[in-house]
Amino acid sequence: MPRLSPTAAGGANVCAFLDLIAWGEGTDNGIQPTRDDGYDVIVGGALFDGYADHPRRSVWLPALGIWSTAAGRYQILSRYWDHYRASLGLAGGFTPENQDRVALQLIRECRALGDIQSGRIEQAIHKCRSRWASLPGAGYGQHEQQVGSLLAAYARAGGVLA
Template identity: 50%
Template sequence: MARLSESLAGGRNALAFLDMLAWGEGTSTSPATAMDGYDVIVTGIDRKPEVFKDFTDHPFAKGRASKVINSKGLTSNASGRYQQMLKDWPHYKALLKLPDFSPISQDMLALQHIRECRALPDVLAGRIETAIAKCRNIWASLPGAGYGQREHRLEDLLKQYRLAGGAMS
């Protein structure tokens, strides 16, 4: 469950959308997580789940090499509950004045991505299909993302959203 308060997130629908994203990215259901996905590092080509314990910064911020994630040599440093990329971290850390890569900071960053996709009003109003479509360029697990990774069916995402307490309009 998202750690941000309902009031800071903007409502129950925002928290449910975050929970749906974590399910979609596979972090909240990872067999390795001890923190509902907040501690998950992208799985590499070796298929070994990995977690991190130091939340002072993005796990790859100190120069760790990105992980090879497929046979074509594609690499990734996606980390945390919403699989945030290192390339985005310095900008958002400064913009949002995030003190660390803690669960609250990860929630704030994910909400900022949703806001920048102009999907937050849709999330808050329960227009989840529209919000998913607007956010698919950020999260590879959303239908139509086109990253060549596993994309979830819209019906499954909507089910997870409702299970997390979200309301549809």
């Protein structure tokens, strides 16, 4: 469950979509170990302590042949965290609430917020695919979830389809 309230996030459907992303990214899916609803997960499955800043751990992903600094519930890269921390004026570090705020900004930039609020989740997934590697059609060479599985995660989180 996101830490931002439905009012602060833009509605219950938006909170459910944030849960969909966390489920898809594997940070809050009931399988991945986490002490804090996925907010403490580093790519590859390690956990980090403390939210003073992005953990900034570069992890080698041999199956992809890349290094990644993805961390937190929404697997935010450190360079993007730095950008959004400054542009959104976020204080208090890489906190769960700030991770939610960055994810919401990414959704806004994809022009998917209205779709989510109206329950047009397949359209929102399509629009957000460039931001999260787990979404179908992302094309990053990582495992992409099936739309049906994502919609089921959305429904379990209380989201309502149009």
